Amino acid sequence: MQKQLEKKHPLAIRWLHWINFPLLALMIWSGMLIYWANDIYAIRIFGYELFKFFPAWFYETLGIPFRLAEGISLHFFFMWFFAGNGLIYVIYLIASGEWRAILPVPGSFKRAMFVTLHDLRIVKKLPPQGKYNDAQRIAYTGVIVMGAGSIITGLAIYKPLQAAWLTSLLGGYAWVRWIHFWLTIFFVLFFVVHVVQVIIAGWANFRSMITGYDIADADAAETAIKEVETA
């Protein structure tokens, strides 16, 4: 069978994606160094504490305690690069038309449910999809919205006087800090699912995010016509 090289990801998307990876990691890491100084959040059901963010063994293993100043200096250094990279990414998506590949479309939420059921091996049928399936569309758009949310809530806790209107709009300082924290947890969850899916999808898929290309089966009909013509 004939093969074709297929361009999957533009150069800019690949650079922005891979630059974002260490930047987001640094923001999360420094965020944890800061959060440690007042680690008040937990998952509670009817007053019963299911999970505390974070248990002592977690802090000890990662060497987090007593690094608040370091966390702050890192967080307020790399915030510019994280936000800048994200902003360029969004501008590029809009300008290049790449947004069409990741924005949810009518019916995406319903189909995404089936994609999820398929990925969990509950149903066999996979809904039709383009470059990305509908679960991916929702996830990739969602993570951009989360990034924007982190920047906005971050600003509201960074400048609660100069951006007092924003802090109040989002429910006040303590609430915004809570939202900022949970957005981070969802970033981590996104990351875990993303990596698992990339591993499942296999090498060729991963390689395409680095090289931009993948090998595709040539279109049978087109090849047949070409063969007829040349004959």
Next chain:
Amino acid sequence: MSEKDEEVLVEKVRELENAKRSESRGEGPNTAVILNEKRELSEAVSAGEAKRRMFNRSRRTFLIGGATAVLGYFGYSWLRKPENFYLFERMFRFNENVSQAFFESSDLAPEFSRELAGARVNGMIGLGEDFNADEWQLQVTGLTDPQQFPQFSPSMTFTGEDNAPRSLDTPPPPNESVPGLLFSLEDIKRLPRVEMTTELKCIEGWVQIVNWSGVRFSDFAAQFFPVLRTGEIPDLHRLPEILTKYVSLVTPDRGYYVGWDMQSILHPQTLLAYEMNGEPLKPEHGAPLRLVTTTKYGIKQIKRIGRIEFTNERPADYWAERDYDWYSGH
């Protein structure tokens, strides 16, 4: 066959194929088809040739990517060297400049109902035992012509043992006798009393609503700087020469010290407070007089003020010497 016919034929066959594929799976129309997603495909080649081309591409991009990753790793390691911490301090300074460019003294933090006020004790540095509140007087230095004021004193010194855990690279400043002004608590209380119930935000991340009573720092400073007497904060971006750039505040024993930019300390929500939640300040909260604000974290809201110095030099700051942000502004 004309070129146009060819195109039509290709399109027809492709549609047919797609329809067949979808039908055989019992699916609706393909999302890619609905959205008219374009695929970018190279010419069709043999499987071996495709693999070879892919390998060449991969080798190039993996080398570039790998080199970038290595560069990033070494760049980060270099940045994190202790001797390069000044780069983080520069970024703090950059952030400060950005923040100052947008600073408006009309921006106010929200006030809360008096019933929500509480207390939380945190930070006892500079609050040594050898302190007599009855003998306390507030010292003011750094004024160009202090003799003109009735509170003038030719000689003032810090009192008490300086036993703060000072960072190694900053020896304690010499306790030399300096001329300046001396104020009693009664002098302070004669200024217009202001009350506010605001959130105290700790750099650790917690907030505590507290009710404060005291005088605006701007009202206090107006005694020495006539430009402040109108009650309006001058545009400090345009008139920097009227006032000093900074204010230094130090505990009587020099154990704790903070540096402030003039913009933030003249903000209407920056008070010299002598009451907390309707009662005189307790020693652990900074009696007899402390600074409170909505413009900065708690680390800047010095308790038990001993000396206030107006200066154009960026003042030393206890926590900035321990790698925190000097500005720490909101």
